[in-house]
């Protein structure tokens with residue numbers, strides 16, 4: 001299948017034409033939730049998650065039986081400046097590890113009953129150093145969006161997008177700084193574990209990049225400051241919307257990539273929930289800007305879709321209760 005767009009303008013039109021939640025199914029799910037054998041609200045946020053999921057699936061009593069995890073990998077020109085604790089070769093080495101089943105995400109996807117796809121994007125062709133030039137030209141960012149779009153299986157009933165890309169916390173910080181303002185220092189963190197000198201380099205690189213590209217917003221931020229794996233995650237999130245597949249987003253990089261869609265079009269992430277808040281310093285602030293409450297806070301900072309994969313189990317639990325529980329009438333339990 002090929003994507004429904006060949007330019008950024010066409011991708012914007014796709015975003016604008018995307019479906020909303022199914023109000024009828026959502027209302028029916030809400031009504032069902034009120035009849036289940038529990039005190040009202042006793043399942044806390046699990047109840048909201050199940051109703052949200054039902055609305056997007058257009059089914060008041062849905063199931064989750066085909067979750068898909070996709071990990072996108074990309075390389076970043078900005079690594080030449082010394083912004084990561086690890087060398088750029090690790091991106092490709094970890095792709096091989098994913099393919100051989102040896103990474104954390106392999107275990108977490110399996111534990112959550114999800115399929116796992118690994119998509120490497122032009123690893124031999126890193127993006128441009130965004131302090132010098134736009135990270136990607138329009139053709140490159142559209143191609144990466146299309147790769148993400150095409151990676152989503154229409155048979156999935158839940159999507160997790162994750163990433164692997166040495167240097168990409170610098171990209172994510174630059175995007176967040178461009179979208180939300182403040183100082184570069186507000187958005188940079190230690191990523192894979194840079195020392196104070198590395199953190200100072202990241203701060204300078206983010207400041208220079210954001211200034212060079214003029215505080216870009218929306219897809220322009222994705223193109224000029226992002227990376228191929230970030231654009232692919234954005235493309236996959238957009239495709240999931242068009243297929244009414246709910247999405248759990250992962251850590252700082254995933255959330256910053258997703259934020260470019262919301263910046264482009266308010267409501268573009270209504271079908272997306274946050275799986276976790278990562279230990280990367282600014283992740284919580286980006287989630288706050290998006291009005292997304294993370295499901296989990298486990299001190300993770302791995303990427304790969306790992307935190308979101310753990311959260312699949314939470315969403316499955318929410319939906320299992322919602323669709324499997326008896327009502328007061330069915331169980332002969334007196335309601336309050």
Ligand SMILES: O=C(O)c1ccc[n+]([C@@H]2O[C@H](COP(=O)([O-])O)[C@@H](O)[C@H]2O)c1
Pocket residue numbers: 083084085086163164165166167168169170190191192193194250251252253254278279280283300301302303304
């Ligand atoms: O998901 C997160 O919040 C997260 C936080 C810190 C690091 N990472 C991962 O670490 C890599 C980027 O870190 P760095 O230091 O190279 O910018 C990339 O492969 C990410 O998947 C991911």
Ligand SMILES: Cc1cc2nc[nH]c2cc1C
Pocket residue numbers: 086090094163164165192302303304
């Ligand atoms: C080993 C390693 C694994 C990762 N997975 C996601 N980002 C990563 C970064 C490193 C360095």
